[in-house]
Amino acid sequence: MAKFCFVIHPLSFEDVVRYEPGAKGKGRPIIAKIMEWMPSWAAAHVTGIRTPDGRETEGWFVAAGLLPQQMLELPRERVYDRILKAIEIGAELGAQVAGLGAFTGVVGDGGVTIAQRAPIPVTTGNSLTIAAGVRSLFRGADEMGVDAQRATAVVVGATGSIGAACVELIAPHVAHVILVARNETRLRKFSEGLRERLPCESSFTTDISEAVQRADLVLTATSSTQDVIEPEDLRTGAVVCELSLPHDVSRRVAVERPDVLVVEGGNLRVPGEMKWWRVREPGVPFDMGLPVGTALACMSETMVLALEDRCESFTLGRGIELDRVREIDALAAKNGFELADMRAFDLPISREQIARTRAAAEERRAASA
C-alpha cells in the first residue's frame, strides 16, 4: 500500500507544548517568535492502520509549526514555503500522498497552489470532513430528539470549502437552512445561485447571533481564530456540530448551557491499532489531544487514499463536488473507518450526559412555556 504524510500545525499555545514539551513554561510571545522561525519537522510516525481485510499503511505527521493567526497574517509565500517544506520532509520519509491539516488547507486558495508545487499529490481532506460532519450533526439531532424535517439549520462559514457542500447535504433533511458568513456580496451571490437547487427554504445573513437564535441545528466550519458561537445565542435544546479547527464554539457553552449538545463533528475511528510515535524520541507516544485510535476526518481521507493506492490530489480548493464527498465516504466505510464516539470540549460525551442534556432542555422549555 502507499504511505502518507499529513501536515499539522499547533492550533493554540497548549498545542505547542503537546507537540514539544520543552516549550512548557516559556512565555507566549517567545513561543510565537520561535514558531515563526522554526523550520518544519517530522513530528510523529503513524503505525498500525489495518483494514478489516488486512491491508496496512503507515505515515508521518509533519509539523509546519505556525499558529493559526500566523498562518493568516504572515506573507502568503512564507506560509506556503513552510507547508511545502513539510510535504518535502514527508516525501523523503516515503510518503506518496499528503494531507493538509487545519489552516494549512485553508490558507490562500485551499491547497491548489500547494498541490501545484508539491513533489507528491496533495488533498485537503475536506471531502471526508464534510461527510463526517453532516453525519455527526444528524446523529446529534437523533440523540436530542430533534425532528430534523421540521428543523431550522444554520451553516456558519457557508461560503467556505467545507460549509458550501454541507449546506447542500443538510438541505434535503430540514425545513429551512440559513447560510452565514461575513462577506455579504459573496454570501448573497452563493446563496442566490443555490436557492433554486435546494429542496428546502433557504435564507442568508451576516449576523451570526440572529441566525443561531433561530436554529435547532448548527454546523460551524469557519476560518475564524476567535469564538463565534456564544451561549446566550443558542436556542433551547439546540445541537451544534463543530468542524472548525481551532474551534468556533465558546467554552462558556459547556458551563452555561447544559441544555445544548455540542459535538466535534470531524473525528473518525481508524481501523486496526493505530499508534502515533514521537519521531525524535522513539517509543514515546505523540499526543494531539485525540482519543487513542481516533483521527480527524481530514487525516482519515489521506489514510484512505493511501490504503486505496489512490495517490491523487483528491480534494482541493473551494466548490467541492458532492460526488467526491460520497465517493470518499463510501471508501472510508469500505476500509473500516467509522464515526468516533461523541466528544466535545476535549471530553467524551457519555450516555448519561446526553440524558442530562435532554432533561435540561425539557426543563428550560417548560420554564419558558
Ligand SMILES: NC(=O)c1ccc[n+]([C@@H]2O[C@H](COP(=O)([O-])OP(=O)(O)OC[C@H]3O[C@@H](n4cnc5c(N)ncnc54)[C@H](OP(=O)(O)O)[C@@H]3O)[C@@H](O)[C@H]2O)c1
Ligand atoms: N475537523 C476536521 O477534520 C477539519 C478538516 C479540515 C478543515 N477543518 C477546519 O474547518 C474550517 C473551515 O475550513 P474551510 O477549508 O472550509 O475554510 P474556508 O474555505 O476558508 O471557509 C471559511 C468560511 O468561514 C467564513 N468565515 C471566516 N471567518 C468567519 C467569522 N468570523 N464568522 C463567520 N464566518 C466566517 C468564510 O467566509 P467569510 O470570509 O465571508 O466570513 C468562509 O465561508 C477551518 O477551521 C479548518 O481548520 C476541520
